[in-house]
Amino acid sequence: VRLLNELAEPFGFAYLPSEDIFTSRLDAWQRDKGYEAKYDTMTVGAGMVIDAFPVYFNYEGRTWLVEFWKGQYGINTGGEVGIYHAKGVIPPHAYHTAHFEAVSDAELPRICSCLDTAEETFYEICARHWWLTGFRMGVYTKPSRLRLATTLIFPEQEMALAFWEGLHKTGKPRSLFRICGREVSVRMNFSEEHGLIPGICRSVVLLWNRLLCRGFRIVTYGGQNGISILSASGMVSEDSGAFGRAMQTALQDQETAQIMSGQVKTWDVIEGLTGHWNMPCTFRLARAAAMW
Numbered sequence: 001v002r003l004l005n006e007l008a009e010p011f012g013f014a015y016l017p018s019e020d021i022f023t024s025r026l027d028a029w030q031r032d033k034g035y036e037a038k039y040d041t042m043t044v045g046a047g048m049v050i051d052a053f054p055v056y057f058n059y060e061g062r063t064w065l066v067e068f069w070k071g072q073y074g075i076n077t078g079g080e081v082g083i084y085h086a087k088g089v090i091p092p093h094a095y096h097t098a099h100f101e102a103v104s105d106a107e108l109p110r111i112c113s114c115l116d117t118a119e120e121t122f123y124e125i126c127a128r129h130w131w132l133t134g135f136r137m138g139v140y141t142k143p144s145r146l147r148l149a150t151t152l153i154f155p156e157q158e159m160a161l162a163f164w165e166g167l168h169k170t171g172k173p174r175s176l177f178r179i180c181g182r183e184v185s186v187r188m189n190f191s192e193e194h195g196l197i198p199g200i201c202r203s204v205v206l207l208w209n210r211l212l213c214r215g216f217r218i219v220t221y222g223g224q225n226g227i228s229i230l231s232a233s234g235m236v237s238e239d240s241g242a243f244g245r246a247m248q249t250a251l252q253d254q255e256t257a258q259i260m261s262g263q264v265k266t267w268d269v270i271e272g273l274t275g276h277w278n279m280p281c282t283f284r285l286a287r288a289a290a291m292w
Contacts, residue, residue, distance in 0.1 A: 013135075019123040021134040022076070030102075031130060035065065035084045037096040047209065048073045049202045051143050051191045056095055057166030059159050063090040065100050066163060068150060068188045070115060071143035075212050077122060078135035079115040079148045083107075102130045110153040117145045138220065140213040142206065144191040151185040160184050 004015035012028030050071030062085045069080040084100035112126035123134040154160040178185040
């Protein structure tokens with residue numbers, strides 16, 4: 001586990017063994033880069049086929065952006081939730097050219113997110129974050145089959161209401177959203193529509209990604225987690241007995257310890273998402289949103 005984190009850290013990620021995903025660090029270098037809409041337009045060229053759902057709203061003299069992504073990121077099935085703001089109020093016609101900065105530590109909302117399909121759950125995670133992500137390596141899934149259910153707990157109820165209004169301005173069905181006090185839940189179970197040429201490009205990249213995933217599974221002997229990936233690559237030797245027990249201990253310890261310095265504690269591996277929290281609101285958690 002430590003080796004996986006050392007390998008992932010320069011890219012702004014860490015390995016979370018409880019969910020078998022790579023997830024973004026709180027202090028990831030991407031935080032300094034912020035966000036611009038053009039980033040989404042370049043994803044297909046980078047080998048990623050994803051659906052994006054941006055939500056803009058104004059609050060306390062600034063335009064804020066909460067964006068949701070899900071799809072196939074090369075050889076990874078994954079999802080993302082990011083929150084950003086501009087330096088001032090941005091008119092709607094300038095949304096697609098404006099630069100947005102990642103929120104500060106004092107502005108971090110608590111985000112609970114669940115990525116799944118009708119047949120499989122890929123992760124359930126929760127943390128105070130500016131960019132909560134999860135990527136399952138070696139898994140291929142069509143973006144249209146993915147469902148990203150998210151609950152954001154904002155610092156103030158007024159901010160939750162402003163975000164709620166922004167959601168309704170997107171034109172998506174209101175049945176996909178729920179609000180309770182400072183908590184807003186969003187269910188992203190839809191895909192974008194694309195023209196003929198963009199649609200062909202996405203299909204070609206998806207086919208390539210599927211082939212890459214098959215190759216990855218062959219190289220890693222069908223490896224199901226990060227440890228087996230390292231073992232197949234020869235970076236660690238998966239001997240029987242002591243190694244297996246050591247890995248099991250490491251996985252258990254990782255549930256209650258910090259993954260890396262600068263990252264939120266344990267990612268609060270959320271038993272809450274499976275229904276074990278006492279929820280003051282019906283739709284407090286992403287798991288509730290996933291069952292709408």
